[in-house]
Amino acid sequence: MLLVLLVSSPAAVAFIRQWQPDVIVKGQGVTRTGKLSEYFEGIKGTANDPDYYYFEGSEPGGTMIFWGGTHPVEPAAYLAPILMIENIKVTKGRVFIIPQINISSFGNTKIGIGDISSFGIKTPWGERRFRFGGRGTNPIDSWPDPDVYTNFMTGQSLAGDESRNLNRTHPGRPNGYLTERLSYALLQMVKKEKADVTIDLHEAPPDRPLCNAFAVHERAAELASLAILNMEAQGIKVRLEMSPKYLRGLSHREIGDHSDALALLFETQSPYHGPLRGRADEANLLTAKDPFLVLASKMGRTSVQHTEEGVPIDLRVARHVTSIVETANALTELHPEKGIRIEGAPSYNDLLKGIGNYLKQPEPAAAGK
Numbered sequence: 001m002l003l004v005l006l007v008s009s010p011a012a013v014a015f016i017r018q019w020q021p022d023v024i025v026k027g028q029g030v031t032r033t034g035k036l037s038e039y040f041e042g043i044k045g046t047a048n049d050p051d052y053y054y055f056e057g058s059e060p061g062g063t064m065i066f067w068g069g070t071h072p073v074e075p076a077a078y079l080a081p082i083l084m085i086e087n088i089k090v091t092k093g094r095v096f097i098i099p100q101i102n103i104s105s106f107g108n109t110k111i112g113i114g115d116i117s118s119f120g121i122k123t124p125w126g127e128r129r130f131r132f133g134g135r136g137t138n139p140i141d142s143w144p145d146p147d148v149y150t151n152f153m154t155g156q157s158l159a160g161d162e163s164r165n166l167n168r169t170h171p172g173r174p175n176g177y178l179t180e181r182l183s184y185a186l187l188q189m190v191k192k193e194k195a196d197v198t199i200d201l202h203e204a205p206p207d208r209p210l211c212n213a214f215a216v217h218e219r220a221a222e223l224a225s226l227a228i229l230n231m232e233a234q235g236i237k238v239r240l241e242m243s244p245k246y247l248r249g250l251s252h253r254e255i256g257d258h259s260d261a262l263a264l265l266f267e268t269q270s271p272y273h274g275p276l277r278g279r280a281d282e283a284n285l286l287t288a289k290d291p292f293l294v295l296a297s298k299m300g301r302t303s304v305q306h307t308e309e310g311v312p313i314d315l316r317v318a319r320h321v322t323s324i325v326e327t328a329n330a331l332t333e334l335h336p337e338k339g340i341r342i343e344g345a346p347s348y349n350d351l352l353k354g355i356g357n358y359l360k361q362p363e364p365a366a367a368g369k
């Protein structure tokens with residue numbers, strides 16, 4: 001017993017440390033903050049009740065809701081919303097940002113398979129560290145998994161642990177697993193706030209087909225095409241992928257089918273959480289320099305080219321920030337009365353010089369929280 005205690009105590013400390021929330025500095029443009037459970041009581045008091053940040057412009061317009069952290073193994077997908085919370089101002093329309101939606105999953109780091117537990121971004125005033133989580137809700141918050149997870153709408157069968165994967169549980173169920181309830185709460189927010197556009201942020205490994213792409217519901221095709229044109233004018237290439245009708249549980253399919261919102265999902269390129277990769281250290285996560293993937297790419301085993309230069313985190317965050325801003329601009333071009341104007345977001349080229357320049361220094365009290 002003593003021996004077990006001796007071995008498990010340091011491990012327990014490491015796991016509990018991972019529950020410590022990341023510091024997010026409330027930027028000057030934030031109108032107010034709140035909890036997702038305001039839209040559905042069923043997640044109140046649970047480990048999966050994420051914060052949202054609300055921005056309201058003085059000019060009336062449309063409503064956009066976007067979120068990162070569906071999969072906390074995809075860091076650019078939550079760094080982009082955090083950076084925007086700390087920098088942007090909305091002058092027309094309304095924007096809701098949920099930076100870390102599957103907040104329970106940020107405590108589900110797979111240290112056991114060699115994943116890092118956190119990573120640092122260099123800033124002019126020092127380093128800011130962020131948690132690196134798991135792909136699904138922490139099993140201690142949602143246990144036990146079923147043997148087989150069956151999508152309640154279609155009867156489609158998936159592995160049991162997919163019941164904790166937020167991008168398989170949409171549109172959610174009020175009495176379902178914790179992750180299904182989180183999906184349900186998000187859908188209630190989308191409906192109650194009459195969102196015109198929703199965006200789910202991700203990163204994909206280059207051996208998967210969906211790198212540097214927008215996956216969109218068919219009703220969002222026009223909006224996405226115009227946003228992509230705006231991006232290509234700046235030299236940023238994006239692939240447009242239509243959401244398959246028979247693949248259920250995905251945000252772009254279910255939110256598009258179950259609400260009036262135009263549902264989009266954005267992917268950048270990051271090898272870290274893929275099956276083909278080199279050493280899973282902090283450098284690999286931040287630079288995506290990976291000799292195994294360069295070789296795989298040369299052998300034609302990747303969907304996009306992966307070169308020696310890698311894909312720095314600055315570029316991946318720049319892509320997401322620019323994609324969001326250009327989607328708002330495209331909405332304003334298509335439907336001026338539903339327009340959204342986001343100001344203060346650093347440009348693509350400025351972000352390439354280092355996202356750390358735009359991450360704010362936390363107050364000492366907040367840092368110690």
Ligand SMILES: [Zn+2]
Pocket residue numbers: 070071074201202203
């Ligand atoms: Zn993902």
